Amino acid sequence: MNYSSKLLESAVNELSRLPGIGRKTALRLALHLVRQDEEAVVAFSGAVLKLRQEIQRCSQCHNISDNEICDICANIKRDHQLVCVVQDIRDVMAIENTGQYNGVYHVLNGIISPIDGIGPEDLTINSLLEKISREPVREVILALPTTVEGDTTNYYLSRKLAPFQIILTAIARGIAIGDDIEFADEITLGRSIINRVPFTIPGSGV
């Protein structure tokens, strides 16, 4: 590509480093930014830089946070004896959005994936074990993806957690609300039959 401006070329280079952004899209974004008010671009550039420079990892759960301890871990109203293990912070957000969970989290920052060279030592598993040996954790919920890597990590964690006096659970897998049973894949449908639960009348509060 033949850029008429080094400034433009350098901005396009930087924007095209973002995941999923090719050079044509990067050019469109750069030209969009050129047309914006200067304050808007100052705010954009500042927010991105500030995010990288000031963001921290919560020292307790490894969730990203503005402070040393994240809002969830710092909240004394939450059940600190209930720990939900997730792959990354997007899963924390997704579970928080349900409004159904009042425990704390532990963010692994990945899952065991030999093909990507990610072993248990690259994850925050030791920190989880330390937390459990230090604090009166009652239950650990595994909320990892249902992939070979997720299952491997679940298995590894279950072995590591076996010596502790805790309840180990995993989130329920089954047919999504609103999904047709005839179109569900066999594995999900099979699991949803094996793991069937007592029927309750919706809204009965049980």
Place this chain on the structure above:
Amino acid sequence: MNYSSKLLESAVNELSRLPGIGRKTALRLALHLVRQDEEAVVAFSGAVLKLRQEIQRCSQCHNISDNEICDICANIKRDHQLVCVVQDIRDVMAIENTGQYNGVYHVLNGIISPIDGIGPEDLTINSLLEKISREPVREVILALPTTVEGDTTNYYLSRKLAPFQIILTAIARGIAIGDDIEFADEITLGRSIINRVPFTIPGSGV
């Protein structure tokens, strides 16, 4: 969405203002940036800010440029009597990439579009007319899109340029190289027959 961090939320807000970037993609981009080296994010943020703060419009052709006059207008080896009128700077890049054009450009910064509230006075048409009355322009090539708006702008320009002693041309429309004739749309195929050109043997240099 429930962000665990104000810094993250503010970066996601800014990223999702970019065209074509929704909040989920913005979150993915923000988390990507968090994982990058600090220098990379400083470079990213700096390039974007510098683009907005230092970029200029070429005083002659309105192409974006690092200097008051862009490299194309400043190049004395180019044919300054030949002016190609385009809608925006991406068209300049596209034509430059062909390596087939040695004249200069005039960037209109849009086309006449009553539905979007863009009239002739919002474009750089007066600057084009001034340039033609001031300089010995020989030929103006119209390279605007083949849309109602493009045709309207072509018509408007042809009326405005009529008093001048210049040749007015438009880029050729026809079947793209490599395209099958049977799949061409009727308007393009019809125009390519009306505007047929003398046959030359490829590579004969004619």
